[in-house]
Amino acid sequence: MTGEEVKVLGTWGSPYAMRPRIALNLKKVHYEFIPETMFPKSELLLKCNPVNKQIPVLLHKGVPVCESLVILEYIDETWNSGPSLLPSDPFSRSLARFWAAYLDQKWYPQLREIRAASSEEERAASAEKIHVGMKLMEEAFKTCSEGGKWFGGDSLGYLDIALGCFLAWIRVTEEIFGLTILDETKCPQLSAWAVRFCAEEAVKEVMPETDKLAEFAKGLIARQKAALGAK
Structure with a gap:
C-alpha cells in the first residue's frame, strides 16, 4: 500500500480507463477513481490532458500522466510492489x-x-x-x-x-x-x-x-443512427 496521492480520471465503461485501474490493483496501490462526465468534458480533464482531451488520466501527486499504455509503463516504473507488468527481456x-x-x-x-x-x-x-x-x-x-x-x-x-x-x-x-x-x-x-x-x-x-454495458452500447448505437439520419 502507499500513502501517495493517486487518482484515475475515467469512465466506468471505458476499456482504456480499466487499464490503469487494473495495474494499480496489481501493484496494490490505493487510488481514487474520479468519474469523468465527457458530455461535456470536465474542466479537470481539459486541464490535465489539453492536447488529446481524452481519458484516462493518471494523477500522481497532482501531476497528470496521459494515454493508457503510457500510464501502464509509468505505473510499472514507479511502483515495484506486485508483479512487473513488462517482461525483463x-x-x-x-x-x-x-x-x-x-x-x-x-x-x-x-x-x-x-x-x-x-x-x-x-x-x-x-x-x-x-x-x-x-x-x-x-x-x-x-x-x-x-x-x-x-x-x-x-x-x-x-x-x-x-x-x-x-x-x-x-x-x-x-x-x-x-x-x-x-x-x-x-x-x-x-x-x-x-x-x-x-x-x-x-x-x-x-x-x-x-x-449494464449492453444497455449503454445500445444507447450509443441509437445515437449514432439518429446522428446519421439527421445529416
Missing part, C-alpha cells in the same frame, strides 16, 4: 508493445466498426476482420506466453491488460449482434486465458457488468 518487451499498439490502432477500431455498421454486409465484413485479429492474438499468446498462463508468462502483465480490457465489449458485441468473436474452437488458448483474466481479483472490481 528487451525482445519480449518489444513484442508486448507491438501487440498492444496493434490492438489499439487496428483491432479495436474494427470491433467498433461492427457496432457502427449500417448494413449486415458491412457488419459481416468487419466481423471477419475481427476473427482474423483473434487468430493473430491466439498465435501471439503462444509466442509471448512461452507455455505460461499469461502473455508475459507466469504473471498477469502489460499485454494481458491491454487486451483484457476489451473483453466486456467483446461480450456485449456478441450479445447484441448474435456473433461469436472469441471462438473457443478456433482460439482455445485465448479463450482459456480470457476466463482466467476475468477471474482475477485485480480485474473483477473494475470489469463492467455485461447487462
Whole structure:
C-alpha cells in the first residue's frame, strides 16, 4: 500500500480507463477513481490532458500522466510492489508493445466498426476482420506466453491488460449482434486465458457488468443512427 496521492480520471465503461485501474490493483496501490462526465468534458480533464482531451488520466501527486499504455509503463516504473507488468527481456518487451499498439490502432477500431455498421454486409465484413485479429492474438499468446498462463508468462502483465480490457465489449458485441468473436474452437488458448483474466481479483472490481454495458452500447448505437439520419 502507499500513502501517495493517486487518482484515475475515467469512465466506468471505458476499456482504456480499466487499464490503469487494473495495474494499480496489481501493484496494490490505493487510488481514487474520479468519474469523468465527457458530455461535456470536465474542466479537470481539459486541464490535465489539453492536447488529446481524452481519458484516462493518471494523477500522481497532482501531476497528470496521459494515454493508457503510457500510464501502464509509468505505473510499472514507479511502483515495484506486485508483479512487473513488462517482461525483463528487451525482445519480449518489444513484442508486448507491438501487440498492444496493434490492438489499439487496428483491432479495436474494427470491433467498433461492427457496432457502427449500417448494413449486415458491412457488419459481416468487419466481423471477419475481427476473427482474423483473434487468430493473430491466439498465435501471439503462444509466442509471448512461452507455455505460461499469461502473455508475459507466469504473471498477469502489460499485454494481458491491454487486451483484457476489451473483453466486456467483446461480450456485449456478441450479445447484441448474435456473433461469436472469441471462438473457443478456433482460439482455445485465448479463450482459456480470457476466463482466467476475468477471474482475477485485480480485474473483477473494475470489469463492467455485461447487462449494464449492453444497455449503454445500445444507447450509443441509437445515437449514432439518429446522428446519421439527421445529416
